[in-house]
Amino acid sequence: MAGERRVTGPRRVVTQLVLVTSVVGLLTGALGLGVVRQLERSTSLATSGDAALASAERTASVVDGRVGALLAQLELFATRGELAAFGDEAAAELAVALRVTDELDELTLYDSSGRPVAAAPDPPPDAAEPLAPVAPDGPDGARARLDVDGDAPTLVLTAPIESPAGTRVGVLVARAAIAPVVDEVTLPASDDGRVALVAPDGTTVADGDRQRVIDGYRQPLDALPSQRPVARVDGADGPALLAAAPLTTLDAVVVVEVSEAAIDGADGAALRGPAGVLLAVVLAIVLAVIATGRRLLRPLGPLADGVRRLTAGERGVRVDEAGIGEVADLARGFNHMAAALELRQRDLEAAERGARLNEERLRLVVEGVEGYAIVLLDVLGDVRTWNAGAARVTGRGAEELVGRRLTDLAAADEPITDPVPAATRAGRGEAEGWFVRPDGSRFWGELTVTALRRDDGAVSGYAAILQDVTERRAARHALEEALLREQQAAAELRHANVLKDEFLAVAAHEIRTPLAAILGSANVLAPGPFALDPAEAEEIRRIIWHHANDMHGIVERLLDVTELQAGRVRIEPRAIALRETLAQVVRASAHDLADREVALDVDAGEVVVDPRLLAHVAGNLVANAAKFSPPDAGVRVTAHVAGELLELTVTDEGPGIAPEDHERIFELFRQSSQTEPSARGMGLGLTIVRRYVELVGGEVTVESALGEGATFTVRLPLGPPAAQSVPSSGGRGTTVG
Amino acid sequence: VSATTILVADDQADLRRIVRILLTRGTSWEVVEAVDGDDAVAVAAQHDIDAAVLDQRMPGRNGIDVADVLRGRGFGGPIVIFSAYLEPEILAEAERLGVRSVPKGEIALLTEVLRAALFPDET
Numbered sequence: 001m002a003g004e005r006r007v008t009g010p011r012r013v014v015t016q017l018v019l020v021t022s023v024v025g026l027l028t029g030a031l032g033l034g035v036v037r038q039l040e041r042s043t044s045l046a047t048s049g050d051a052a053l054a055s056a057e058r059t060a061s062v063v064d065g066r067v068g069a070l071l072a073q074l075e076l077f078a079t080r081g082e083l084a085a086f087g088d089e090a091a092a093e094l095a096v097a098l099r100v101t102d103e104l105d106e107l108t109l110y111d112s113s114g115r116p117v118a119a120a121p122d123p124p125p126d127a128a129e130p131l132a133p134v135a136p137d138g139p140d141g142a143r144a145r146l147d148v149d150g151d152a153p154t155l156v157l158t159a160p161i162e163s164p165a166g167t168r169v170g171v172l173v174a175r176a177a178i179a180p181v182v183d184e185v186t187l188p189a190s191d192d193g194r195v196a197l198v199a200p201d202g203t204t205v206a207d208g209d210r211q212r213v214i215d216g217y218r219q220p221l222d223a224l225p226s227q228r229p230v231a232r233v234d235g236a237d238g239p240a241l242l243a244a245a246p247l248t249t250l251d252a253v254v255v256v257e258v259s260e261a262a263i264d265g266a267d268g269a270a271l272r273g274p275a276g277v278l279l280a281v282v283l284a285i286v287l288a289v290i291a292t293g294r295r296l297l298r299p300l301g302p303l304a305d306g307v308r309r310l311t312a313g314e315r316g317v318r319v320d321e322a323g324i325g326e327v328a329d330l331a332r333g334f335n336h337m338a339a340a341l342e343l344r345q346r347d348l349e350a351a352e353r354g355a356r357l358n359e360e361r362l363r364l365v366v367e368g369v370e371g372y373a374i375v376l377l378d379v380l381g382d383v384r385t386w387n388a389g390a391a392r393v394t395g396r397g398a399e400e401l402v403g404r405r406l407t408d409l410a411a412a413d414e415p416i417t418d419p420v421p422a423a424t425r426a427g428r429g430e431a432e433g434w435f436v437r438p439d440g441s442r443f444w445g446e447l448t449v450t451a452l453r454r455d456d457g458a459v460s461g462y463a464a465i466l467q468d469v470t471e472r473r474a475a476r477h478a479l480e481e482a483l484l485r486e487q488q489a490a491a492e493l494r495h496a497n498v499l500k501d502e503f504l505a506v507a508a509h510e511i512r513t514p515l516a517a518i519l520g521s522a523n524v525l526a527p528g529p530f531a532l533d534p535a536e537a538e539e540i541r542r543i544i545w546h547h548a549n550d551m552h553g554i555v556e557r558l559l560d561v562t563e564l565q566a567g568r569v570r571i572e573p574r575a576i577a578l579r580e581t582l583a584q585v586v587r588a589s590a591h592d593l594a595d596r597e598v599a600l601d602v603d604a605g606e607v608v609v610d611p612r613l614l615a616h617v618a619g620n621l622v623a624n625a626a627k628f629s630p631p632d633a634g635v636r637v638t639a640h641v642a643g644e645l646l647e648l649t650v651t652d653e654g655p656g657i658a659p660e661d662h663e664r665i666f667e668l669f670r671q672s673s674q675t676e677p678s679a680r681g682m683g684l685g686l687t688i689v690r691r692y693v694e695l696v697g698g699e700v701t702v703e704s705a706l707g708e709g710a711t712f713t714v715r716l717p718l719g720p721p722a723a724q725s726v727p728s729s730g731g732r733g734t735t736v737g
Numbered sequence: 738v739s740a741t742t743i744l745v746a747d748d749q750a751d752l753r754r755i756v757r758i759l760l761t762r763g764t765s766w767e768v769v770e771a772v773d774g775d776d777a778v779a780v781a782a783q784h785d786i787d788a789a790v791l792d793q794r795m796p797g798r799n800g801i802d803v804a805d806v807l808r809g810r811g812f813g814g815p816i817v818i819f820s821a822y823l824e825p826e827i828l829a830e831a832e833r834l835g836v837r838s839v840p841k842g843e844i845a846l847l848t849e850v851l852r853a854a855l856f857p858d859e860t
Contacts, residue, residue: 516841516842
């Protein structure tokens with residue numbers, strides 16, 4: 001029904017349009033008719049007024065002519081000499097004059113004093129009333145005036161009597177009835193209306209209708225404008241058109257009066273023509289409007305129907321494009337629009353299908369992702385959605401987390417900074433740290449939060465990705481550690497290289513001295529003319545022995561250091577008799593000890609230790625003590641078992657070691673800063689001691705002060721040592737080779 | 738005519754001993770010893786030496802430094818420096834000072850070198 005109502009809309013509009021147009025046309029027609037009639041009437045009135053005015057002026061000129069003729073006649077009479085004599089002859093003359101003219105009714109002669117002197121026809125002059133005395137230089141010529149005082153209005157003409165000419169001695173006055181003068185004029189004018197002679201005060205003096213004269217009817221002259229004396233007035237017989245023309249010879253006006261009824265009656269037939277045409281035109285317009293409306297309406301119906309079908313979602317709606325002008329354009333436009341709409345709709349549907357497909361794919365992808373927790377957060381940063389990855393990574397279901405914050409999953413002892421504020425500020429926020437699963441296991445999570453914004457830029461929520469990177473982090477750390485180790489190894493290699501150069505320099509220097517002595521000795525022993533005496537020969541032999549021993553010790557220690565550095569030293573503990581082993585070491589150190597006494601104090605029986613290690617450690621310490629002791633000073637060696645440790649001390653009576661050198665003396669190629677230049681060696685002995693001791697997890701310390709000798713204490717673990725990890729405990733030892 | 742006196746400076750006692758044996762065997766020369774460079778300068782001042790045998794590497798003054806001091810004092814006798822190898826600038830300095838060098842390994846040459854320098858007429 002709604003559709004129907006919508007369809008009837010345009011039709012009703014067109015119908016209403018036709019109706020309104022018709023009514024407006026009719027009203028316009030009627031109004032036009034009225035206006036036209038009014039215009040016509042005004043025109044006819046104007047025309048009638050002109051005609052009346054012309055008629056009045058024409059009549060006035062005729063009347064003026066008549067009056068003028070009478071005045072001329074009177075002036076002619078006045079020149080008669082007999083009159084100027086004012087005698088009897090004057091009366092006779094008047095009688096003659098009266099007979100000559102039949103238009104004048106009465107002649108009276110007055111002398112200069114205004115006394116009537118003579119009259120014709122023959123009444124006693126006394127009957128006439130005296131005039132005012134005549135001024136000798138009154139106005140020239142004859143004049144006429146109306147006398148309306150009596151029963152019938154009369155025309156009074158006066159002419160001066162001059163004797164001699166130019167000097168007025170009397171006045172000749174003539175009287176005439178108005179009617180004969182005017183009738184001729186007024187009567188023929190009856191077709192165009194009434195013609196009347198009117199006194200200045202409006203009194204009708206002469207008229208075709210004598211009754212008005214008798215009644216003393218006053219024409220409404222006051223209503224006439226002075227410029228064009230024509231006006232509509234309320235005449236004696238109803239509304240009338242009045243026109244007036246003044247006379248020049250007489251103080252009076254000719255009036256023409258035409259009744260409006262007469263005017264309308266005469267113009268009625270003429271007016272019906274234009275009005276009828278107008279009416280016909282209006283009717284034609286109305287009919288044309290109706291016809292056009294119907295022509296418009298007819299094709300609009302299918303168009304409206306098409307709109308309704310299109311609105312209802314129907315496809316392929318097309319309307320007939322036949323029709324006129326804009327309606328056909330409209331139909332074509334409708335068809336184009338319908339086609340465009342269908343195209344657009346198809347595109348939209350395709351896009352929508354694509355979007356749905358993408359959305360579904362994305363949903364499946366997000367849901368299927370297990371490696372990452374992909375989570376949507378609401379505008380407050382609380383969890384809204386939960387995918388399979390989220391469940392797998394965190395070990396928690398959606399019901400646990402929706403409405404909470406992801407950072408709630410962080411390990412309690414290591415809270416994670418919520419990245420949501422950073423995401424709000426910068427669009428993206430990141431955080432990482434330990435997350436805890438319900439089973440208590442931890443994972444190192446990388447949390448990335450990206451702000452989702454509406455078109456207007458406001459944050460509508462966040463997308464969060466949480467990834468378990470524990471392994472990656474471990475791998476990274478391992479890599480970093482490996483790198484660090486590499487760097488350390490490289491640094492060690494560089495250091496080792498420096499040491500090697502130093503080692504070679506030291507070795508060369510150290511070996512050169514005994515070598516030079518041996519070479520010199522060999523030179524001395526060369527055959528020649530001069531034989532050595534036995535004492536000299538023994539001396540040379542001793543020098544060779546001594547320096548060869550030095551070289552041997554140097555080579556031994558260099559080999560020791562090299563083996564320690566290369567990690568090739570094998571530790572093979574076995575049970576040994578401690579006292580015998582140490583006594584053997586002291587005996588082997590005879591060369592280093594020279595003639596010094598060694599006090600050996602051993603408080604232990606059999607111990608399990610690597611004998612070679614023990615020999616190296618004790619031998620080096622004894623050699624070191626002897627080297628830095630005065631020739632007559634003794635060296636004291638003690639050994640005892642303390643718990644799991646074998647404690648060995650070597651004490652000398654040398655110059656002692658400053659505290660700041662206690663560590664330095666164990667470094668490779670380093671010696672106490674107080675060491676006499678002549679006593680300097682390679683700085684290998686104590687280094688070798690420490691390396692050996694540390695190889696089995698023991699330690700070596702020194703107690704000494706300047707001037708008080710020194711005591712070196714070595715503590716070695718006893719019993720079968722654990723599996724040896726030789727290189728790592730060396731500290732400085734390189735693992736390569 | 739006093740005996741020919743030779744200064745031997747070396748920080749190694751055994752080497753001094755060997756050099757002494759070499760220089761005094763079959764000659765009438767006398768040897769005065771110094772244990773380092775400074776000692777050499779002092780000993781040279783105390784004795785009327787005819788020649789000097791100096792180890793280049795010694796604590797304190799080295800051989801060239803001692804030679805420089807001796808030449809500065811107007812000592813014109815032969816000076817021999819023990820050294821396996823002399824750096825170029827030390828070699829140049831040695832030439833300037835008229836110092837000869839003998840490698841330690843060729844220590845047997847020492848007597849001949851000194852004899853040739855001290856007594857050029859006795860060939």
